[in-house]
Amino acid sequence: MWFYEKKLQYPANVRGCDLGMAKYLFAQYGGPDSELSAAVRYLTQRYTMPIPQAKALLTDIGTEEMAHWEIIGTLIYKLTDGATPEQMRQAGLGDHFAQHDNALYPHDAAGVPWTAAYIQATGDPITDLHENMAAEQKARTTYEHLISLTDDDGVIATLSFLREREVVHFQRFGEALMLVREHYQHKHIFY
């Protein structure tokens, strides 16, 4: 089970309304390599992990991804706060406004809704951990693209934190992969 903690993992400040940047940030709210995909991917795969280290790691990284999803949501909420329908339209968010007003919705930067087809759980821990390492790299690259699309210092600080977490998660998944390999290489014969 989970308990909500009424705080963000990392501060999320914005200079002011920036609808263009809000639109781009939807990539990480409901895109293929979004924080939502990451959370659902790891929290789904964990059931079929063969060793305690990997069960724990997927649970804990999956949980951290939910906190990151909240941070991205906060950035979008703040960047769109007070925007008029006309401003949304001019920023390319007219389609979003028609269906969602100023509410958040899990779609990508182009408005494509989130789908479970973005993630995989194969039941093969080696395969799943490789997928996760690739996912962390794709998210890191996406953060680098997003950072290059803004000059808002607050947004850059928050995105830089999230980018760094992708690097750490990649490292931890790599360690889990090594441990799972060792687990399978060990002969399970009892005399």
Place this chain on the structure above:
Amino acid sequence: MHDYASMVEMLREIQALEFAVYDLALFLDTHPCDKRALEDHTKLVHRLNQLRKVFEDRYGPLRLDSQSPYPYRYINDPWPWEIHY
């Protein structure tokens, strides 16, 4: 009523401490026999619990299983996405 700036300052301290705990916890998931990391984790958890208690007594519950005075204070604004850090 305590001022907003002090609340945010203490919240940021909690964020920093909790981040250190979380990052160490991920490390310990794959290195459960690293004694030094576990000692650091233990120390930081202790400091975090102390600070969280001070914060909650002053500014209200962070979790639904934190004790609240009457009327129930957990619901009070600002929620995390409304805070200017």
